Amino acid sequence: DAGITQSPRHKVTETGTPVTLRCHQTENHRYMYWYRQDPGHGLRLIHYSYGVKDTDKGEVSDGYSVSRSKTEDFLLTLESATSSQTSVYFCAISPAASSYEQYFGPGTRLTVT
Amino acid sequence: AQSVTQPDIHITVSEGASLELRCNYSYGATPYLFWYVQSPGQGLQLLLKYFSGDTLVQGIKGFEAEFKRSQSSFNLRKPSVHWSDAAEYFCAVGGGQGNTPLVFGKGTRLSVIA
Numbered sequence: 001d002a003g004i005t006q007s008p009r010h011k012v013t014e015t016g017t018p019v020t021l022r023c024h025q026t027e028n029h030r031y032m033y034w035y036r037q038d039p040g041h042g043l044r045l046i047h048y049s050y051g052v053k054d055t056d057k058g059e060v061s062d063g064y065s066v067s068r069s070k071t072e073d074f075l076l077t078l079e080s081a082t083s084s085q086t087s088v089y090f091c092a093i094s095p096a097a098s099s100y101e102q103y104f105g106p107g108t109r110l111t112v113t
Numbered sequence: 114a115q116s117v118t119q120p121d122i123h124i125t126v127s128e129g130a131s132l133e134l135r136c137n138y139s140y141g142a143t144p145y146l147f148w149y150v151q152s153p154g155q156g157l158q159l160l161l162k163y164f165s166g167d168t169l170v171q172g173i174k175g176f177e178a179e180f181k182r183s184q185s186s187f188n189l190r191k192p193s194v195h196w197s198d199a200a201e202y203f204c205a206v207g208g209g210q211g212n213t214p215l216v217f218g219k220g221t222r223l224s225v226i227a
Contacts, residue, residue, distance in 0.1 A: 033214060042219030043157075043203065050212040058214070090156060098207025098215050099145050099164075104156035 003027055004105040006091050012111045019078040021108050023091030025071075031094040032074040033102060034058075034066060036087040043090070049074055050097070081112045115140040115206045119218035126194050127226055134189040134221050136178075136204030145207040146187040147215065148178055152200045160202075163187065174198070199225045 003026030013019050023032060034046040035058075045058030047066040055066050063085060065077045078085055088109050092102040116139040126132055138144055145164055149157040161172025168180040178189045187204060201222050207215040 031212075031214075040219075043217045045214060048212075048214055056212065092157075094215075097212045098209045100207075101147055101159050101162055102157075102205075102215060104149075104158075106156050 004091060004093055004103060006089075006105040006108050008108060009106065010109045012113060013081050014113055015082060016080050019081050019110065019112075021076045021089055021091075021110070023074045023076070023093075023105060025074075025093045027093060027095075027103070028071060029093040029095045029103075030071075031097060031102075032068065033092040033094070034064075034074065034076045035090045035092065036060065036085075037090060037107075038087050046076065046089075081110075083112050086110060086112045115144065115209060115213075115216050117204050117206050117216050117218035119202075119204055119221050121221045122219075123222045123224065125224040125226060128196050129193050132189075132191045132194045132198070132223070134202050134204075134223070136187045136189065136218060137185055138187060138204075138206040139185065140206055140208060142208060143182075145215075146178075146180060147205040147207070148172065148176070148187075148189050149203040149205065149217075150174075150200050151203065151220075157203060160189070194223075194225055196225045196227070199223055 033048040035043045044060045049055045049068040091105040094102045118137045147162045148160040151157045201220045203220045204218040205215045
């Protein structure tokens, strides 16, 4: 299994509070991704990174920001959490963009009350 | 831009029956194609992938998929389903230029009944 960890694995937070999710890899892969998964919507890409300090927006980036200061860590921040951001968040990594498979982390279940 | 359609949201099959999950893609050149499986409460696991060569690819857990360029399809098959195959299955397409990520379908949920 690819070395990907996500923390925390579960979190409950209140509307309006900031939240940061962490993805950590030990594979030294260049690409890292954040997805959210909701019933009926499948996986939706939030942001991705193609190198340290290099990031780009995905399909559903509003309300989210990311940072990548080291190859191994990719942080997802909800500046002011809303109930619509209640979801399961997955991190993925890949050595190449779309000519290679992505490896997924175990997910973080976030509940915003 | 590439896209993926999984026409079936939910499929129910009997244990021991054969299975085919459909995946249609849109991409101008030769695509890179993937099937993933997600068991309840888990992350996604790669089942198989197609890059080039033989259009019938074998994967883990007894699954196979066939790339048909003329139909823009990459359907997943298994000759005999086991109860443990109940999960969600995602098809994905890649091959775009630069940093373009894979594009995932919305998934097909498989239920297995006795």
